[in-house]
Amino acid sequence: MGDLGSLIDGFGTALQPISLLYALIGVTLGTAVGVLPGIGPAMTVALLLPVTYRLEPTGAFIMFAGIYYGGMYGGSTTSILLNTPGESASIITALEGNKMAKAGRGAAALTTAAIGSFVAGTIATVGLTLVAPTLADLAVRLGPQDYVALTVVALLTVSALLGSSVSRGLASLAIGLLCGLVGTDTLTGQQRFTLGLPVLADGIDVVTFAVGVFAVGEALWIASRIRHGPVQVMPVGGRWMSRADLSRSWRPWLRGSALGFPIGAMPAGGAEIPTFMSYALEKRLSRHKEEFGHGAIEGVAGPEAANNASAAGVLVPLLTLGLPTSATAAVLIAAFQGYGIRPGPLLFQNEGTLVWALIASLYIGNLFLLVLNLPLVGMWVKLLQIPRPYLYAGILLFAVLGGYSLNGISTDLWVLLAIGILGYAMRRFGYPIAPAVIGLILGPIAEEQLRRALAISQGNPAILITSPFAGTVYLLLAAAAVATVLLRRRSRRTGRAADAVDVPTPRGTVDDQVT
Amino acid sequence: MTELPARSAAAGKARIPVPELLMALGVAALGVLTLLGATTITVPLSANVVGPRVFPYAVGTALVGAGVAVVVALVHGRLGQPEGGEDLDLTARADWSTVGKILAGFVAHILLVDRLGWALAGALLFAVIAWALGASWWKATIIGVVLGLVIQAAFVSGLGVTLPAGLLDRVDLLNG
Numbered sequence: 001m002g003d004l005g006s007l008i009d010g011f012g013t014a015l016q017p018i019s020l021l022y023a024l025i026g027v028t029l030g031t032a033v034g035v036l037p038g039i040g041p042a043m044t045v046a047l048l049l050p051v052t053y054r055l056e057p058t059g060a061f062i063m064f065a066g067i068y069y070g071g072m073y074g075g076s077t078t079s080i081l082l083n084t085p086g087e088s089a090s091i092i093t094a095l096e097g098n099k100m101a102k103a104g105r106g107a108a109a110l111t112t113a114a115i116g117s118f119v120a121g122t123i124a125t126v127g128l129t130l131v132a133p134t135l136a137d138l139a140v141r142l143g144p145q146d147y148v149a150l151t152v153v154a155l156l157t158v159s160a161l162l163g164s165s166v167s168r169g170l171a172s173l174a175i176g177l178l179c180g181l182v183g184t185d186t187l188t189g190q191q192r193f194t195l196g197l198p199v200l201a202d203g204i205d206v207v208t209f210a211v212g213v214f215a216v217g218e219a220l221w222i223a224s225r226i227r228h229g230p231v232q233v234m235p236v237g238g239r240w241m242s243r244a245d246l247s248r249s250w251r252p253w254l255r256g257s258a259l260g261f262p263i264g265a266m267p268a269g270g271a272e273i274p275t276f277m278s279y280a281l282e283k284r285l286s287r288h289k290e291e292f293g294h295g296a297i298e299g300v301a302g303p304e305a306a307n308n309a310s311a312a313g314v315l316v317p318l319l320t321l322g323l324p325t326s327a328t329a330a331v332l333i334a335a336f337q338g339y340g341i342r343p344g345p346l347l348f349q350n351e352g353t354l355v356w357a358l359i360a361s362l363y364i365g366n367l368f369l370l371v372l373n374l375p376l377v378g379m380w381v382k383l384l385q386i387p388r389p390y391l392y393a394g395i396l397l398f399a400v401l402g403g404y405s406l407n408g409i410s411t412d413l414w415v416l417l418a419i420g421i422l423g424y425a426m427r428r429f430g431y432p433i434a435p436a437v438i439g440l441i442l443g444p445i446a447e448e449q450l451r452r453a454l455a456i457s458q459g460n461p462a463i464l465i466t467s468p469f470a471g472t473v474y475l476l477l478a479a480a481a482v483a484t485v486l487l488r489r490r491s492r493r494t495g496r497a498a499d500a501v502d503v504p505t506p507r508g509t510v511d512d513q514v515t
Numbered sequence: 516m517t518e519l520p521a522r523s524a525a526a527g528k529a530r531i532p533v534p535e536l537l538m539a540l541g542v543a544a545l546g547v548l549t550l551l552g553a554t555t556i557t558v559p560l561s562a563n564v565v566g567p568r569v570f571p572y573a574v575g576t577a578l579v580g581a582g583v584a585v586v587v588a589l590v591h592g593r594l595g596q597p598e599g600g601e602d603l604d605l606t607a608r609a610d611w612s613t614v615g616k617i618l619a620g621f622v623a624h625i626l627l628v629d630r631l632g633w634a635l636a637g638a639l640l641f642a643v644i645a646w647a648l649g650a651s652w653w654k655a656t657i658i659g660v661v662l663g664l665v666i667q668a669a670f671v672s673g674l675g676v677t678l679p680a681g682l683l684d685r686v687d688l689l690n691g
Contacts, residue, residue, distance in 0.1 A: 037601055054675035082601055167584035168595060171542045174577040178549055181574060185567045188559055192571065193552055216621075223613045223648060227604040388602055389648035390658065393641045396617075397662060400624060400640060404633065405676045413625040417618075429538045430595025447570040 003133045010356030014062060014364055022059045023361050026066020027073075027368045034074025035380045036391060037082055038218055041311075042327040042437070044071035046210040047398045049335060050405045057339045058354050062361040064335060068328065069121060069365045072311045073373060076113045076304055077380050080106065081234045090307065092279045096292070096299030101234035103295050110377055111241040112249045112297055113304040118370040119250075120257040120305035124312030125362045127261045128319075132348070132359075136320040139345035144453035145463050147321075149470035151446040153267045153477050154323050159435035168431045175422070176439025179204045186444075187451060199411045204419075206334035206441050208403055210327070212416045213433055215399040217423015219392045224424070226388065233384045236377055249301040252282050256305030264313020267323055271310040273487060278302040280490060312362065319343055319355060322445065327434040330441045531589050539589060543582025549575030616647035632681020634689060638663035664689070 013019060029051065033044045048067050052060035079090040080097035093113060100109035142150075159173035182193045183203025194200040241249075259281070260274040282302040283292050292299055317323040322344035324330040336343050341351055348355055373380075386394075403416035426433055450464075457463035465471050553571035585595075597605060620643030628636040641659030646652045668688045670676040680690040 050670065050676055051674060165585075165588065165593070165595065167581055167588050170577065171539075171581035171585055174546070174574060174581050175542070177574045178545065178578060181549075181571055185556075188557070188567045190557055190567065192556055192567065193549070219644070220614055220617065221598065222600070222602050223617050223644075224609045224611070225603050225605060225607050226610070226613070226648060227602055227607075228649065231601075387650065389645040389650035389655070392648060393645035393650075393655070393659070394662070396621070396644055397637055397641050397659075397666070400621075400628075400637065401633075401666065401670070401678075404628065405670070405678060408677050410625055410628050413621075413628070417621055417625070420621075425538055427598040429535050430597055431538075443570075443574070450570070451566075 003129070006133075006352060006356045007129055007360060009353070010358075010360035011363075013058060013353065013357035014360035019059065019062050019357070019361065020364070022055070022063040023066045023365050024368055026063035027070040027365050027372060028066075030067035030070020031074040031077075031369065031373065031380070032070075032383060033067075034071035035077050035383050036074075036386070036395075037078055037384060038222065038391075039395070040075060040214075040328075041068065041071035042210060042331055042434075043214040043218070044074070045328055045331045045335070046207060047215060047395070047402060049207055049331075049338075050402050052335070053338075053405060057341065058357050060335070060339070061354060061358045064332065065358050065361045066365040066368070068332065069308075069311070069362065069369060071328075072308055073114075073117055073369050074380070076117065076307070077110065077373075077377070078384065080109045080113060080300070081236070081381060082232070082384050090275075092275050092303035093300055093307070095279075096296050097304075098234065099293070099295030100297065100300065101237070101295075104235075104237040105295060105297075106234050106236045107238045107240045108242070108245050108297060109295075109300050110236065111374065112245060112301045114370060114373055115241075116249065116253045116256065116301045116305040117308040118366055119253045120260060120307075120309040121312060121366040121369075122363065123254075123257040124261040124264070124309035125359065125366065127265070127309075128312050128315055128362070129359055131265065132316055132320050135316065136345045136348045139320050142345070142469060143467060144449040144456065145467050146469045146473070147449040148446060148453055148464055149467075149473040150267050150321060150323055151442050151449065153473055154317075154325055155435075155439060155442055155446070156477065157267075157480065158325060158438050159432075164432075165430060168429075169435050172426060172431045172433065173435040173439040176436035177443040179209060179436070180440045180443030181447075186448065199409075199415060203444075204415060204440065205406060205412075206330060206437070207338075207406055208412060208416050209419055209440050210331050210334070210437055211399050211402045212419030213423035213426070213436060214327075215395050215402075216416060216420025217427060217433070219396050219399075220420060220424040221427040222388075222392055224428075231385055231388070233381060236381060240374070245297055248286075248288070248297050251285075252278070252298045252302035253305045255281060256302040256307075257309040260306035260309025260311075261313040264310025264325075265316035266313075267317050267321065267325060271307050271314070271326065274306040274310050275303040276490075277487070278306040315362075319347055320345060322347075324438055324441055327437040330437045333441055532594065535595060536586065536589055539582050539585035541582070542585065543579050546575045546578025546580075546582060549578055613647050617644050620644055620647070628681075629679050630681055632667075632683050632689070633678040634663035634667040634680075635660075635682060636663075637666065 029048055030044055033039055033048060034041060045067055052063055075090050076093050079094035080101055097109040097113065100106060155173060159169040182200050184191050184201060191201055256278045259278050263274045264271060279299055279302060282298040283289060286296065286298050288296055314326050314329050317325055318329045318332060322342060324333050333343055400413060403413050404410060406412060453463055465474060549571055553568050553575060556568045558566040558568055599605060620640050624636045624640040638659035641662055642656040645655035667678050671678055672688050684690050
């Protein structure tokens with residue numbers, strides 16, 4: 001198949017020394033920032049964007065691939081050693097992994113998470129390589145009405161089905177959509193909702209929004225209720241991995257990958273459902289059921305693999321349809337747009353070199369992470385011990401750096417501050433953050449496609465559901481709604497079973513992934 | 516859909532926390548403003564049925580609907596669950612003096628960044644925040660100055676990002 005040639009070309013680009021250096025810097029920075037407590041992958045990518053502003057696109061995206069995987073990876077170290085899942089998809093890792101660390105088996109937990117992430121990341125990247133070009137070919141044939149259907153799916157599932165409170169999820173989504181309306185209407189050239197402020201004439205930048213709502217909002221929220229006193233970091237104890245650990249881990253790795261990639265790749269995906277499913281599955285299949293809740297290695301291996309596989313899966317709708325299904329993906333889209341590149345079906349045709357270099361560097365970054373991380377775990381432990389005043393001051397310093405350097409004007413910082421205060425309020429009152437970020441980036445896409453579809457049909461709204469693809473999508477959405485409710489009940493039961501044996505406090509509500 | 520049962524049981528119908536109610540009403544009010552704002556958008560004659568107003572109307576309606584839904588949830592005692600975390604003490608009362616200091620530091624940074632330069636304004640921001648959160652002020656200042664200078668030098672000279680040099684504009688390393 002022709003794609004193999006493109007992939008080899010991609011490796012040709014990604015294996016050049018300078019590309020390898022970018023990948024290495026990316027995975028190192030991504031892990032270092034991702035490992036910091038309270039920083040999930042979306043914030044990692046948003047905070048590190050300024051690093052790539054002046055790179056040429058291929059180099060920038062190779063670095064991004066590294067930051068993205070590195071951020072995912074760093075999060076699992078944090079949840080094992082600190083019991084602070086930086087995102088909801090790591091809750092399960094924290095559940096069993098932290099218990100293992102407490103029992104003096106921290107090294108084994110880190111190893112199974114690391115190798116599991118590598119195995120799952122590689123399998124899922126192979127999946128991405130195989131699926132994405134085919135899907136892009138199909139996606140070229142989709143009309144605007146079909147895109148409307150896909151955006152509806154992405155928006156609704158992200159805000160309503162994954163949240164712990166549907167009404168607050170929808171409120172968060174609507175706030176994001178409103179922020180997406182601000183700026184100049186592309187079709188009529190007039191300003192909407194800019195309040196007459198020149199700084200808003202170009203709209204609210206996704207990067208400013210993400211940095212504001214994640215970094216500034218988080219810092220304000222922590223500052224208002226900071227816990228004083230020393231930080232408890234688990235020691236990395238025990239053997240790295242025994243033969244028994246390996247034989248208990250490899251099946252969960254594979255099963256976790258098999259769950260994570262397809263679910264992550266759906267327009268309605270996400271990383272959280274597959275991790276919960278993987279945990280439930282491993283618990284049922286394990287011969288050591290009694291260990292679950294006390295540090296079962298299968299309970300780290302499976303969910304961690306599912307988490308990483310879904311991270312690669314999320315790239316499928318992102319690259320082929322231009323649809324972000326996680327907050328991290330929304331920030332990545334913003335990064336693409338910064339280079340004037342629009343992810344979507346034409347990406348593989350128009351920017352083939354770049355995309356294939358990106359995909360190739362995912363393989364390479366994954367390998368780097370495996371090689372780098374286990375020996376360097378002592379360094380990550382040190383990062384976890386940074387005194388909190390300096391940690392949050394540093395996060396805000398990088399936030400204003402990102403806010404300023406985007407356009408080089410200080411007025412943007414007022415917008416950043418305002419969004420930060422919004423982020424504080426949303427955390428305080430339990431509104432999930434991710435739907436707002438996704439709404440901000442999907443809103444303008446949805447509006448444009450809707451107006452285009454209705455222009456084609458000369459105003460007849462029937463076009464929105466009569467296309468076979470769109471009709472099928474709406475039917476599937478209804479089916480998925482039912483299925484998700486059932487799955488949630490199951491995963492909640494798993495969660496409750498774990499509750500019975502002294503669970504760590506999951507960070508925030510389940511929907512508040514990817515902070 | 517799944518607000519914590521324990522909290523909803525504890526919070527009877529009588530006690531709806533005012534700030535939370537205000538947030539929900541604020542969402543709804545934002546929706547009303549969006550709907551009003553949408554009526555002022557000019558629709559060109561050439562536009563087809565779906566002009567520049569339709570999507571704002573939909574968003575405004577969604578805001579009003581979601582805001583009202585949260586109010587209804589609150590009335591039924593289903594409170595929002597504040598985001599938890601390892602560094603948080605959710606039992607404590609909000610510490611407004613710390614938040615106030617941080618906001619003041621942030622505003623000072625915005626006002627001064629073009630005059631002082633990014634490195635010094637960044638050092639100020641870092642020092643104020645670390646001090647507000649409990650670090651000793653002189654240590655925070657030293658670390659802040661070092662970080663500010665190193666970051667600016669790295670981004671300007673190493674990565675080619677433009678940042679204002681301000682007072683230090685004679686230093687080549689900081690002035691791209």
